[in-house]
Amino acid sequence: MKRGRLAAVLPPIVFGILFLAAWELFVVARDIKPYLLPKPSAIWGQFHGNFTFIRKATQVTGTNALIGLLLGVVLGSAIAFAASRFKLLNELISPMAIAVSAMPIIVLVAIFNDLFVITSEIPRRLMVAVVVFFLVFINVSKGLTQADATQLELMRSYGAGEADIIRKVRVPHALEFFFVALRQAAPLAVVTAFVSEYFGGLQNGLGSRISQSIANSRDAAGWAYVVGACLLGLAFFLLSIALERIAMPWKVRRSSS
């Protein structure tokens, strides 16, 4: 078991190290100017030197992403549940949700910036919530309505009422769809929070810091903030996977065997 895990983890790590080494060598050997492509060692130096700033900026963007994500997940699940109960609601929302998921709705943040005080984080959080909402809504709706026909007949044969069917069949079935949505929504929340910063407003997050650093020709510092952004996205993704494993133990065993 342990050896199997090592064998799975080792190749990507080795590849990563080789990639960074090749990058470093390439920049040194071809004498690439730092404003075109900084060396990994320089980026690391900046990351280390600016750690407090990077951590602060990551916190700002991360908090926006997290609050928006929670809001979107809660609302998306709740409204999907309501729509599965009330047909009219479903007919109103579903077509819109599907249409919206094909649009670059992130530009809405520009309007949110106008609607709220420009020095607040609300527009970005709201933007994240909107993006997450539709993703969660579409998936959870699907999960709640597509239960297995045999399982439903069995429940009826036990004389189960609608409340039991929801609790014991529809909700557990929708859980899988919920986590499919969350696995996409968690990193997407970070991306949305990050990109939202490019539409003006407060200049305290990762997105703003990156553009400032690049504008001031501090390219290696810009890259250091990029590293922060990558770590943040990764953290959100891992968090969603961890939650999935806790919530669906029957899946864990399947994937590990």
Add this chain to the structure above:
Amino acid sequence: MSDFAVDVAGVSMVFNNGRPNQVRAIDDVSLTVRSGEFVSLIGPSGCGKSTMLRLIANLIEPTSGSITVNGKPAAQARLDGDYGMAFQQAGLFEWRSVARNVELPLELKSWDRAKRRERALEMLRLVKLDEFADHYPWELSGGMQQRVAIARALSFSPGLLLMDEPFGALDEMTREHMQTELIRICAETGCSVVFVTHSIPEAVYLSDRVIVMSPRPGRIAAIVEVDLGKRSEDTREATDFFNKVTEVREALRGFEHTDRVISVDDR
């Protein structure tokens, strides 16, 4: 209480009644199943045998006629848990362990946790799967899953089992094994069974009576009494067994001249 586990009297079932796509699925069927009896329903595809089973289970309401289960109206019997059901798909809940699957009907009937668990293990012993109690359904083979489904159907000790082609998706070897197991389980529990199948040998091997249904609208075309005594693997090769298989086959052929193509094993 009546002596009949099931009493179907003059039942007809019309789907989409009064609409252009109206279908008469069952036409004036009467049949009884005695307590402890094993009855199979056999017939060509679309003859309404699964519909018949769903009517007895009160999953659908008949257009006319009455259905009594354990001496009560079918709807009451369903709510009272008078029958257990198994389908071609095992229909196990993939998020529940094997034992918790068997416990599900007991949960709905508000048994307390310890009693549920105890009964689940007892039922799993009956189908010889107690060592898999804490596995998840996907870890089991198709035949094992079907045995869990049977254990679940029996968990609340219903006097009647309603089975809709429960072995239809299994390979021939597993299927014969499951038939033997089912006969043993029925003997141990004293259950009455209504069993829907496409397979003539299966119907003959399992049943006290085989009810042959005609193509749509479903009617009872023939009733074949099967008296083969205690079943064993030898029964499958006995002359009497083959004679009964032939008798059922001929009853099924009886309506072939109506120019319908009938295949008993189609699926």
